[in-house]
Amino acid sequence: MMLETVAAVPGMVGGMLLHLKSLRKFQHSGGWIKALLEEAENERMHLMTMVELVKPKWYERMLVLTVQGVFFNAFFVLYLLSPKLAHRVVGYLEEEAIHSYTEYLKDIDSGSIENVPAPAIAIDYWRLPKDATLKDVITVIRADEAHHRDVNHFASDIQFQGKELRDAPAPLGYH
Secondary structure, three states, X not given: OHHHHHHOHHHHHHHHHHHHXXXXXXXXXXXXXXXXXXXXXXXXXXXXXXXXXXXXXXXXXXXXXXXXXXXXHHHHHXXXXXXXXXXXXXXXXXXXXXXXXXXXXXXXXXXXXXXXXXXXXXXXXXOOOOOOEHHHHHHHHHHHHHHHHHHHHHHHHHHHOOOOHHHOOOOOOOO
């Protein structure tokens, strides 16, 4: 749950900075503003789902404020200095998230974590069947993380080639 509280920050920061750049330069973004803000919203839904499952305590909520404040500012500076590096870092963080969710699925399969019914928020957001379980939710979240990984590595690759993001259409959509 704690990692999901900062996972939405990169998409929001990148989307916000690209939005401001687009306004300053009177240029289209090639869909990248929408793609990054969509990623931020998707990560927020991961968090809202985890909150339903974990029910965080007050001190965990306070920790979120601190961690998010530090991470937001650090990532903001990183993105200003090198969007290419910022997207690459996010790509690697998403790879770690995929690994973590894979381990989570193994724990569900082994019985170490109970395969409880999926929260209603997850069923609605991912359009899951009414009888969906935690395993179904973690499976779709892991797929989202793979999409985020690919989008961010793609963004870094574009910039590595000396191009701007707007030069390549952004991959959009989750459903």
